[in-house]
Amino acid sequence: MTTEHGTTSRTARGTDLQQAARDHLWMHFTRHSVYEEGGHVPTIVRGEGHKIWDDTGREYIDGLAGLFVVQVGHGRTELAETALKQAEKLAFFPIWSYAHPAAIELAERLAAGAPGDLNRVFFTTGGGEAVESAWKLAKQYFKLTGKPKKHKVISRSIAYHGTPHGALSITGLPPLKEDFEPLVPGAHKVSNTNIYRASEDLRDDPKAFGRWAADRIAEAIEFEGPDTVAAVFLEPVQNAGGCFPPPPGYFERVREICDEYDVLLVSDEVICAFGRIGSMFACEDFGYTPDIITCAKGMTSGYSPIGAMIASDRLFEPYKSGTNSFAHGYTFGGHPVSAAVALANLDIFEREGLNAHVKENAPAFRRTLERLLDLPIVGDVRGEGYFYGIELVKDKATRETFNAAESESMLRGYLSKALFDAGLYCRADDRGDPVVQLAPPLTIGQAEFDDIEQRLRTVLTEAPNHL
Ligand SMILES: Cc1ncc(COP(=O)(O)O)c(C=O)c1O
Numbered sequence: 249m250t251t252e253h254g255t256t257s258r259t260a261r262g263t264d265l266q267q268a269a270r271d272h273l274w275m276h277f278t279r280h281s282v283y284e285e286g287g288h289v290p291t292i293v294r295g296e297g298h299k300i301w302d303d304t305g306r307e308y309i310d311g312l313a314g315l316f317v318v319q320v321g322h323g324r325t326e327l328a329e330t331a332l333k334q335a336e337k338l339a340f341f342p343i344w345s346y347a348h349p350a351a352i353e354l355a356e357r358l359a360a361g362a363p364g365d366l367n368r369v370f371f372t373t374g375g376g377e378a379v380e381s382a383w384k385l386a387k388q389y390f391k392l393t394g395k396p397k398k399h400k401v402i403s404r405s406i407a408y409h410g411t412p413h414g415a416l417s418i419t420g421l422p423p424l425k426e427d428f429e430p431l432v433p434g435a436h437k438v439s440n441t442n443i444y445r446a447s448e449d450l451r452d453d454p455k456a457f458g459r460w461a462a463d464r465i466a467e468a469i470e471f472e473g474p475d476t477v478a479a480v481f482l483e484p485v486q487n488a489g490g491c492f493p494p495p496p497g498y499f500e501r502v503r504e505i506c507d508e509y510d511v512l513l514v515s516d517e518v519i520c521a522f523g524r525i526g527s528m529f530a531c532e533d534f535g536y537t538p539d540i541i542t543c544a545k546g547m548t549s550g551y552s553p554i555g556a557m558i559a560s561d562r563l564f565e566p567y568k569s570g571t572n573s574f575a576h577g578y579t580f581g582g583h584p585v586s587a588a589v590a591l592a593n594l595d596i597f598e599r600e601g602l603n604a605h606v607k608e609n610a611p612a613f614r615r616t617l618e619r620l621l622d623l624p625i626v627g628d629v630r631g632e633g634y635f636y637g638i639e640l641v642k643d644k645a646t647r648e649t650f651n652a653a654e655s656e657s658m659l660r661g662y663l664s665k666a667l668f669d670a671g672l673y674c675r676a677d678d679r680g681d682p683v684v685q686l687a688p689p690l691t692i693g694q695a696e697f698d699d700i701e702q703r704l705r706t707v708l709t710e711a712p713n714h715l
Contacts, residue, residue: 376410
């Protein structure tokens with residue numbers, strides 16, 4: 249049944265769509281108790297550019313590009329048509345010992361865009377699988393090259409790297425992990441690059457802080473034993489915790505450490521690749537060459553799912569001879585429709601100069617959001633490119649954060665809903681300290697930055713009354 253907004257209010261079986269959602273849909277990372285009590289399930293039915301509409305006809309700014317995904321914006325007919333054409337021609341074939349042209353062409357294009365000799369592309373269906381694949385590759389690579397004890401990994405506190413058991417072990421968020429223990433052993437955590445929360449002697453000296461934070465990785469490798477550590481997993485800009493960019497010199501020092509101890513550097517770019525920071529791969533933005541890139545989300549702007557692990561020539565070398573093979577794969581990895589859509593998506597990036605657009609406009613986006621620093625609740629605005637976190641604090645002078653109960657009542661009890669009601673879909677998150685996060689489609693400019701700032705201002709001004 250179609251409503252006056254042109255949306256469907258009933259399922260094909262005739263049930264009320266909301267009721268069917270409450271009865272059957274298991275939403276991810278969702279507290280379903282609200283819906284058990286009859287709450288309205290926010291249901292998005294349409295998108296166009298940077299706007300989305302819900303089932304009641306209300307319009308929102310998509311301030312999170314879906315989930316850090318829809319880089320080129322919603323409603324791109326050419327991507328839908330590409331999917332149709334590919335499905336008509338060859339809807340499915342695996343890349344298990346066989347190939348198809350779309351996967352071949354996409355692999356070549358990603359390799360061309362990746363730095364250094366990262367020339368070998370292993371496709372997955374998403375980011376967590378790419379991270380999982382990278383850890384497995386690191387383990388097997390060292391077994392094949394005479395360092396069989398190297399199997400451990402190092403990553404950073406509060407960082408999110410996905411939900412498969414391996415990727416979840418790499419994730420640095422204890423509350424997400426404890427119900428699924430025991431996880432994969434050998435995953436160790438070090439400090440992240442949250443300079444806002446750095447010790448007082450380091451917070452005003454980004455270079456010294458960067459050196460300190462990078463050296464924590466060397467320390468962990470020493471503690472664990474260099475001959476047991478296979479890889480370090482780092483995001484170019486860490487998402488969870490609210491956008492921690494790397495301090496100057498950080499990745500340069502990390503690269504040195506990895507080379508010194510023969511530990512692989514994995515750049516987890518599931519969020520940061522494909523223009524989020526302003527380049528195809530964000531390691532370019534920060535001037536380092538990793539051994540592996542993991543990526544997904546923006547590769548197709550979400551018009552079809554795909555992910556990838558891109559490995560250096562060195563890592564592929566052992567697989568070129570004898571009976572060796574990477575005994576790992578996914579039925580839908582490198583799906584023909586997704587690969588074709590990714591190529592068309594990258595065509596849009598080039599034709600519309602989206603990366604240059606991000607680089608040009610990012611400073612204005614930051615400046616616009618920094619206007620919010622005049623509010624007593626806004627402690628910090630940080631990020632890079634089209635990727636920002638706004639940290640909320642109880643006391644700006646002391647940087648005191650909210651306790652768990654206050655954070656719960658402000659974020660879940662007020663902010664998430666109030667932002668949505670104000671027509672801004674974004675993320676209010678307290679996996680670290682409470683933050684509001686923004687990662688809109690890469691097409692927007694000053695008019696939309698202003699609009700976002702105004703909506704945030706209205707809601708954040710009210711927030712202290714909802715502790
Ligand atoms: C840095 C990072 N790695 C891995 C993942 C997992 O990706 P997916 O949800 O596609 O499995 C995410 C998801 O947000 C991520 O941000």
